[in-house]
Amino acid sequence: MRVKLSKNILLAFFLLFQLGSFGQLKDIGIPAIHNFPKGEYHASAQSWQIERNSKNFMYFANNDGLLEFDGAHWQLYSLPNRSIIRSVKVDENDRIYVGQQNDFGYMEPDSTGRLQYHSLLELVAPEERNFEEIWRIHLTGFGVVFQSYTHLFIYQNNRIYQVPLKNKLRFSFYVNDRLWVQDEVEGMKEYSQGRFYQPRGLEGLKGREVWAVLPVSGLHVLIATDNDGVYTYNGQELIPWQGEANEFLKENEIFSARKFKGAYAFGTVQNGLIITDENGKIIQHVNKKKGLQNNTILSIGADADDNLWLGLDNGIDFMDVSSPFTYMYHPEGLGAAYSSLVYNGKLYVGTNNGLFVKDWPEQVSIQDEGFRLIPKTVGQIWYLGVHQGVMLCGHDNGAFVIEGETAYQISEEKGAWTFIEPNQNPNCLIGGNYSGLTLFRKNRAGNSWELVAPVKGFSESSKLMAQDRNGQIWMSHGFKGVFRINLNQSLDSVTSYDYFNSKNGLPSDIFINLMTIGENILFTSPDGIYEFNENTARFERSAYYNNIFGQQPEIDYIREDQYFDIWFTAGGVPGVLRFQEDGTYTKMMAPFEKLAGRIIAGFQHIHVVDRQNTFIALEDGLAHYSPAYQSLSDTSFRTYIREVVNLNDGGVLYPTSLPTGMEEALPTYEYKGNNLKFTYSSPDYKNIRKIRYSYLLENYSSGWSAWSDESGCEFMNLREGFYTFRVRAIGPFSSESNVASFSFYIRPPWFRSTLAYIAYSLLTVCFIGFLVWFILLRMHISRRRERLKHLQEYRRKVQQYQREALISEKEIIKLRNEQLHGKMIHLDKELANQTMNIVQKNKFFGKLKSELKGLQEQTNDSSVKSKITLIINRIDREFDDKRQKELFETYFDEVHEEFFKRLAEKYPSLTPREQKLCAYIKMNISSKEIAALLNISQRGVEISRYRLRKKLAMDRDANLSTFISNI
Numbered sequence: 002m003r004v005k006l007s008k009n010i011l012l013a014f015f016l017l018f019q020l021g022s023f024g025q026l027k028d029i030g031i032p033a034i035h036n037f038p039k040g041e042y043h044a045s046a047q048s049w050q051i052e053r054n055s056k057n058f059m060y061f062a063n064n065d066g067l068l069e070f071d072g073a074h075w076q077l078y079s080l081p082n083r084s085i086i087r088s089v090k091v092d093e094n095d096r097i098y099v100g101q102q103n104d105f106g107y108m109e110p111d112s113t114g115r116l117q118y119h120s121l122l123e124l125v126a127p128e129e130r131n132f133e134e135i136w137r138i139h140l141t142g143f144g145v146v147f148q149s150y151t152h153l154f155i156y157q158n159n160r161i162y163q164v165p166l167k168n169k170l171r172f173s174f175y176v177n178d179r180l181w182v183q184d185e186v187e188g189m190k191e192y193s194q195g196r197f198y199q200p201r202g203l204e205g206l207k208g209r210e211v212w213a214v215l216p217v218s219g220l221h222v223l224i225a226t227d228n229d230g231v232y233t234y235n236g237q238e239l240i241p242w243q244g245e246a247n248e249f250l251k252e253n254e255i256f257s258a259r260k261f262k263g264a265y266a267f268g269t270v271q272n273g274l275i276i277t278d279e280n281g282k283i284i285q286h287v288n289k290k291k292g293l294q295n296n297t298i299l300s301i302g303a304d305a306d307d308n309l310w311l312g313l314d315n316g317i318d319f320m321d322v323s324s325p326f327t328y329m330y331h332p333e334g335l336g337a338a339y340s341s342l343v344y345n346g347k348l349y350v351g352t353n354n355g356l357f358v359k360d361w362p363e364q365v366s367i368q369d370e371g372f373r374l375i376p377k378t379v380g381q382i383w384y385l386g387v388h389q390g391v392m393l394c395g396h397d398n399g400a401f402v403i404e405g406e407t408a409y410q411i412s413e414e415k416g417a418w419t420f421i422e423p424n425q426n427p428n429c430l431i432g433g434n435y436s437g438l439t440l441f442r443k444n445r446a447g448n449s450w451e452l453v454a455p456v457k458g459f460s461e462s463s464k465l466m467a468q469d470r471n472g473q474i475w476m477s478h479g480f481k482g483v484f485r486i487n488l489n490q491s492l493d494s495v496t497s498y499d500y501f502n503s504k505n506g507l508p509s510d511i512f513i514n515l516m517t518i519g520e521n522i523l524f525t526s527p528d529g530i531y532e533f534n535e536n537t538a539r540f541e542r543s544a545y546y547n548n549i550f551g552q553q554p555e556i557d558y559i560r561e562d563q564y565f566d567i568w569f570t571a572g573g574v575p576g577v578l579r580f581q582e583d584g585t586y587t588k589m590m591a592p593f594e595k596l597a598g599r600i601i602a603g604f605q606h607i608h609v610v611d612r613q614n615t616f617i618a619l620e621d622g623l624a625h626y627s628p629a630y631q632s633l634s635d636t637s638f639r640t641y642i643r644e645v646v647n648l649n650d651g652g653v654l655y656p657t658s659l660p661t662g663m664e665e666a667l668p669t670y671e672y673k674g675n676n677l678k679f680t681y682s683s684p685d686y687k688n689i690r691k692i693r694y695s696y697l698l699e700n701y702s703s704g705w706s707a708w709s710d711e712s713g714c715e716f717m718n719l720r721e722g723f724y725t726f727r728v729r730a731i732g733p734f735s736s737e738s739n740v741a742s743f744s745f746y747i748r749p750p751w752f753r754s755t756l757a758y759i760a761y762s763l764l765t766v767c768f769i770g771f772l773v774w775f776i777l778l779r780m781h782i783s784r785r786r787e788r789l790k791h792l793q794e795y796r797r798k799v800q801q802y803q804r805e806a807l808i809s810e811k812e813i814i815k816l817r818n819e820q821l822h823g824k825m826i827h828l829d830k831e832l833a834n835q836t837m838n839i840v841q842k843n844k845f846f847g848k849l850k851s852e853l854k855g856l857q858e859q860t861n862d863s864s865v866k867s868k869i870t871l872i873i874n875r876i877d878r879e880f881d882d883k884r885q886k887e888l889f890e891t892y893f894d895e896v897h898e899e900f901f902k903r904l905a906e907k908y909p910s911l912t913p914r915e916q917k918l919c920a921y922i923k924m925n926i927s928s929k930e931i932a933a934l935l936n937i938s939q940r941g942v943e944i945s946r947y948r949l950r951k952k953l954a955m956d957r958d959a960n961l962s963t964f965i966s967n968i
Contacts, residue, residue: 025262025263025629025630026262026264026276026284026285026322026630027284027285027322027325027327027625027627027630028283028284028285028363028365029327029362029363029614029625029627030327030328030329030330030363030624030625031285031287031291031292031327031328031329031330032285032287032320032321032322032324032327032328033320033321033324033326033327033328033595034287034291034292034293034318034319034320034321035318035319035321035689035690036292036293036294036316036318037316037317037318037319038294038315038316039315039316041075042068042070042075042077042317043075043077044061044063044064044065044066044068044075044077045063045064045065046064046313046314046315046316047063047064047299047312047313047314047315048061048062048063048064048068048299048300048312048313048317049062049063049085049086049087049088049299049300049312050062050087050088050089050090050300050302050312051089051300051301051302051310051312052089052090052091052097052302053091053302053303053304053305054091054095054097055093055095056071056095056639056641056657056684057072057304057305057639057684057686058070058071058684059071059302059304059310059684059686060089060091060097061089061300061302061312061317062086062087062088062089062099062100062300063077063085063086064085064086065077065079065083066078066079066080066083066086067080067086067089067097067099067108067116069116070684071641071643071682071684072682072683072684072685072686072689072692073643073680073681073682073683073692073712074643074680074682074712078108078116078118080099080101080104080118081118081120082101082102082103082104084101084102084103084104085101085102085134086099086100086101087100087101087134087135087136088100088135088136088137088138088147089138090138090139090140090145092140092145096108096109097109097116098138098140098145098147099118099138100134100135100136100137100138100147100149101134101135102133102134103122103130103131103132103133103134104120104122104135105120105121105122105135105138105147105154106118106119106120106121106122107119107121109660110655110658110659110660111660112659112660113652113653113654113655113659114654114655114656114657114658114659114660115653115655115658116658121156121161124156124159124160124161125154125161125163126163129152129163132149132151132152132154133149133150133151134149134150135147135148135149136148136149136150136172137172137173137174139173139174139175139180140175141175141178141180142178143155143157144156144157144162145157146173146175146180148170148172148173148182149170150169150170150171151166151169151170152166153166153170153173153182153192164192164195167184167186167187167197168184168185168186168187169184169185169186170182170183170184170185171183171184171185171210171211172210172211172212174211174213174214176214176215176216176222177216177220177222179191179193180192180193181214182197183206183210183211184197186207187199187207188203188204188206188207188208189203189206189211189224200236201236201237202234202236202237202238202239203234203239205239206224206226206232206239209226209227209228209229210226210227210228211224211225211226212225212226212227212255212256212257212258213225213255213257213258213259213267215258215259215260215265216260217233217279218279220235220236221233221234221235221236222234223242223258223265223279224239225250225255225258225267226255227254227255227256228251228254228255229251230242230247230248230250230251230255231246231247231250231255231267231281242280242281243281244280244281244282244283245281245283245366245367246267246275246277246281246282246283247281249269249272249275249283249286249367250267250269250275252271252272253269253270253271253272254269254270254271255267255268255269255270256268256269256270256297256298256299257298257299257300257301257312258301259301259302259303259309261303261307261309262307262322262323263278263279264276264277264278264284265277265278265279266301266309268297268298268299268300268301268311269296269297269298270296270297270298271296271297272288272296273286273287273288273289273291273293273296273298274286274287274288274293274298274301274309274311274320275367276322283365283366283367284365285322285365286365286367287320290332291330292318293311293313293318294313294315294316294318295313295314295315295316296314297313297314297315298311298312298313299312299313299314300312304684304686305684306323306686306687307322307323308320308321308322308323308686308687309322319686319689321686321687323687324595324630324687325592325626325627325628325629325630326592326595326596326624326625326626327624327625328619328622328623328624328625329348329350329371329372329616329622329623329624329625330371330372331357331371331372331622332370332371334621334622335350335352335354335357335372335621335622335623336352336353336354336621336622337352337353337601337618337619337620337621338350338351338352338601338606338618338619338620338622338623339351339352339353339381339382339383339601339604339606339618340382340383340384340385340395340606340608340618341385341606341608341616341618341623342385342386342387342392342608343361343608343610343614343616344387344392345392345405346360346361347359347360347361347405347406348360348361348363348616349385349392349403350372350616350623351382351383351384351385351394352382353380353381353382354374354379354380355374355375355378355379355380355382356374356375356378356382356385356394356396356401356403356408357372357373357374357375358372358373358375358406359371359372359373373406375403375406375407375408376407376408377401377408377410378394378396378401378408380396380397380398381396381397382394382395382396382397383395383396383397383416383417383418383419383464384417384418384419384420385403386419386420388420388422388430388450389422389427389443390448391448391449391450392404393420393430393450394408394417395416395417395418395419395420395432396417397415397416398410398413398415399411399412399413399414399415399417400412400414400417400420400432400439400441400452402449402450409449411441411449411450411451411452412432412439412441412452414432414434414435414436414439414452414455415434415435415436416434416435416436416462417432417433417434417439418432418433418434418435418462418463418464418465418466419432419433419463419464419465419466420432420433420441421433421466421467421468421474423468423472423474423488423492424468424472425472425488425490425492426492428442428443429441429442429443429453429492430442430450431456431466431474431488431492433462433463433464433465433466433476434462434463435462436455436460436462437455437456437459437460437461437462437463438455438456438459438463438474438486438495439452439453439454439455439456440452440453440454440455440456440492440493441453453493454493456488456492456493456494456495457493457494457495458494458495458496458498459484459486459495459498461476461478461481461484462478463476463478464476464477464478464479465477465514465515465516466515467515467517467522469522470520472488473485473486473487474486474487474488475515475522475533476515477513477514477515477524478513479511479512479513479514479603480510480511481500481502481510481511482500482501482502482503482507482510482511482513483500483501483502483507483513483515483524483540484498484499484500484501485498485499485501486498501533501540505538505539505540506531506539506540506541507524507526507531507540508526508527508528508529508531509526509527509528512526512527512557513525513526514526514557514558516558516559516560517559517561518546518559518561518567519561523543523546523559524540525556525557525558525559527554527555527557529542529543529547529552529554529556530542530543530546530547530550530556531543532546549567549578549585549586550569550578550588551588553569553571553576553588554571554572555571555572556569556570556571557570557571557602557603557605558570558605558606558607560607562609563609564580564609564612565580566578566579566580566609567580567586568607568609568615570600570605570607571590573597573598573600573602574590574593574594574596574597574600575590575593575596575600575605575607575617576588576589576590576593577589577593591733591734591735591736592626592628592734593617593626594691594732594733594734594735595688595691595733596617596619596624597691597733599619599620599621599624600617600618600619600620601618601619601620604618605618606618612628612629613627613628613629614626614627615627637738637739638683638685638730638732638736638737638738638739639683639684639738639739639741640681640682640683640694640728640729640730640738640739640740640741641656641657641681641682641683641684641741642656642657642679642680642681642726642728642741642742642743643655643656643657643680643681643682644678644679644680645668645677645678645679645680645726645743645745646677646678646679646680647670647674647676647677648676648677648678648715648717649673649674649675649676650674652674654668656743667744667745667746668743668744668745668746669745669746669747669748670745670746670747670748671747671748672721672747672748672749672750672751672753673750674747675717675718675719675720675721675747676715676716676717676718676719677715677716677719677745678713678714678715678716679696679713679714679715679716679726679728679743680712680713681694681696681712681713681728681730681741682712683730683732683738685730685732685738688732688733688734690710691732691733692710692712692730692731692732693708693709693710693730693731694708694709694710694711694712694728694729694730694731695707695708695709695728695729695730695731696714696726696727696728696729697726697727697728698716698724698725698726698727699724699725699726699727700722700723700724700725701716701719701724705729708731719747720747721747721748721749721750721753722746722747723744723745723746724744724745724746724747725742725743725744725745726742726743726744726745727740727741727742728740728741728742729741839934843933843934843936844933846876847933847936849876850873850876850877853869853872853873853876854869854873856869857869857870857873900919900920900923900968901916901920903968904916904919904968907968908952908953910952911949911952914935914945915945915948915949915952917935918931918935918942918945918946918949919949919965919968921934922946922961922962922965923962923965923966923968925962928942928943928946929942946961949961
């Protein structure tokens with residue numbers, strides 16, 4: 002009960018302190034700084050003045066023209082004479098006044114919304130137009146004042162009034178509804194109702210160059226000079242500032258100044274920017290070493306959240322001074338931070354480069370050199386903690402005792418991960434290292450720790466450890482699982498240990514982290530939070546802790562602070578569960594989204610010093626979080642559609658800048674312009690580069706697009722019709738902006754236009770008339786076709802009968818041809834038989850004739866010889882070639898269709914004997930048989946064939962039989 006009461010008192014005090022702190026500036030660490038080099042905004046390096054409009058768009062008077070930034074896109078507007086813009090001012094209607102060399106005027110949107118320049122030079126008398134550069138523009142109750150070194154113009158009611166000047170001017174200032182000018186000779190003067198007055202007590206500013214006059218309260222102002230520092234002026238006397246800030250400004254030359262959030266920012270020529278209160282106490286100092294691109298601050302502006310914009314001598318920088326986060330500074334960089342500790346008036350930061358220290362609470366000073374490296378600690382630092390009044394450091398090289406800024410090594414066991422105080426013996430420490438456990442004991446004096454020995458029996462790397470109520474030590478290994486270790490009574494040896502993994506209820510064997518809340522040992526995993534059930538000896542999901550974390554996935558780090566708040570990281574984003582009076586918790590993650598992606602996975606570290614000071618280790622240093630320092634700005638998170646580009650003809654529309662009355666007109670695009678590109682932005686600079694967008698095109702999209710950091714989209718080949726494009730933004734705190742919309746109409750193509758549809762209607766009527774006529778014509782044609790059909794049917798049948806008769810006739814002819822073919826085959830066979838008979842007979846007669854001649858020669862009887870001679874003559878008569886030829890030709894012509902006639906017509910030079918030879922060859926009779934038929938030798942046949950080839954004029958390679966067969 003006492004704990005709860007004291008906690009409630011602390012909470013009430015904290016809330017009261019917060020109410021008094023909101024809107025102030027942090028003096029711890031350095032605000033986040035975003036650099037914009039000229040290569041990013043594509044304009045000149047120098048910007049001379051900075052203003053914003055009602056939509057929180059930023060405008061810069063740049064050497065190349067008017068530069069605009071909307072949070073996502075840079076746009077440069079060049080003026081006609083292309084001279085340097087030295088001054089810019091935006092009025093309540095978002096009219097932008099600009100001043101340049103021998104010209105001044107204003108910029109307003111045209112009918113498309115694009116800013117156009119309107120010069121006021123024509124309202125100036127011709128003889129007064131050589132006024133050189135306009136350095137200051139003021140929006141006053143009596144008009145717009147344009148000031149150069151030689152002229153002072155007042156623009157009112159579309160007229161220019163020139164204020165007569167006695168001497169040249171330096172600069173002018175409009176403060177507390179009073180216009181101040183610095184006369185080059187007579188010093189500071191006030192202009193009112195057409196006259197100049199010499200304020201009392203400002204004589205000391207003669208000969209000094211004043212760069213700024215800033216309001217304080219009432220009639221009090223701060224007057225900043227270039228080399229003489231800052232003065233306070235109460236209307237009666239000029240009082241120099243006292244303190245380190247003024248001495249710094251004197252040494253480094255003031256060039257620009259601005260009041261914001263009740264504080265004052267001074268830009269110098271040589272050493273960056275300082276922020277002070279009205280008494281000159283330094284709140285912040287930033288320069289090139291601390292993150293700026295350049296040490297010369299030409300101009301200072303503020304956005305709607307009172308964050309600062311700096312126009313440098315080379316580039317533009319943004320300072321998120323309204324954030325509850327700042328970042329600890331060291332000239333050479335801290336590197337990756339793994340641990341931090343505030344102890345005995347010092348802040349220690351353990352990094353991969355060693356152990357760094359600085360005094361705490363931090364005192365803002367120009368001479369502050371940041372952190373100091375403690376000797377002998379170069380290397381990887383894993384752990385910082387205080388055990389029984391002694392500060393210990395876990396190092397890659399072993400364990401160290403830290404006393405002030407001195408390190409004493411007490412162990413050389415590699416990789417001292419952590420230390421725990423065992424319940425069994427308050428004078429001992431158990432250390433976890435790369436190769437197991439180490440035992441430490443208080444020294445004899447009782448004021449430090451000393452190494453005893455490595456603990457025997459266990460050799461696993463022990464990074465995350467805790468001791469339960471039973472004295473057992475639990476250790477989780479990120480890639481193996483969980484170990485439960487039992488030590489002997491002297492703590493120098495492991496008697497036994499149990500190993501647990503997914504077989505014992507854990508969701509996996511890897512990525513299990515041991516954490517503690519009070520006396521409870523928890524085990525985090527990507528699947529949730531688990532506890533060990535002693536009764537079942539298994540791990541089970543913790544219903545209570547998963548519930549208070551809101552079923553938050555991917556929790557990998559948990560730490561309870563001294564106020565019972567529970568700090569954690571999930572998915573690389575820190576968060577906190579704030580303990581409430583009724584014992585419940587309220588989860589906060591939104592403010593910490595700024596740190597997303599900067600936490601070192603597996604080595605998360607959060608150190609709560611007190612309610613206002615929390616340190617979070619980052620991969621590039623150390624973040625300081627103080628919930629009391631929040632912006633009081635009530636600016637809403639808004640999204641604007643910046644450009645609508647017709648990709649076909651390049652036409653651009655600027656919806657956010659359309660003139661009054663025209664924003665309601667519905668833009669119309671021709672069908673050939675149905676490819677559109679939309680560009681949008683959200684000028685929420687405190688979350689710059691962390692804004693995501695989602696869009697919807699009504700009448701086209703099925704739903705909102707996925708969140709994306711792209712600030713533009715395209716739609717191609719849109720059909721005709723009415724469309725409304727909508728876009729919204731979401732910040733890192735999961736807060737959504739308004740929905741910006743742009744409605745437009747795409748005309749149909751000419752073939753789908755109203756005139757086209759009228760033409761289509763007329764054509765349809767004509768087509769219907771033509772169709773009726775065509776149907777009647779078809780009916781008439783159909784009747785004619787029916788008649789023709791009957792006639793054709795009749796003719797078809799007649800033709801069919803004729804075809805059938807012709808087929809029958811052909812069949813008869815075929816049968817006749819077959820009969821003739823059979824007869825021809827028979828005759829061919831007969832011819833062959835007759836020819837063979839003749840051949841055989843001639844052979845026989847020749848043989849008989851030979852034998853008779855032999856007998857005739859053998860006998861001496863003359864009567865016998867006479868009879869033999871008679872027989873031989875009779876045989877010769879049987880060799881009647883003419884008769885054989887007639888018989889042969891008769892059969893041959895019947896078979897081969899007048900072959901001899903064709904042969905004689907084609908080759909008239911052939912002799913009868915050669916014709917006969919051709920016939921024999923056509924019948925495929927061999928040369929030997931042909932010799933017998935012709936009563937010549939076989940050699941004579943070959944000679945005859947050779948002569949025949951010559952008469953037939955045949956090629957040497959041609960076949961004689963094939964050639965003759967084709968005649």
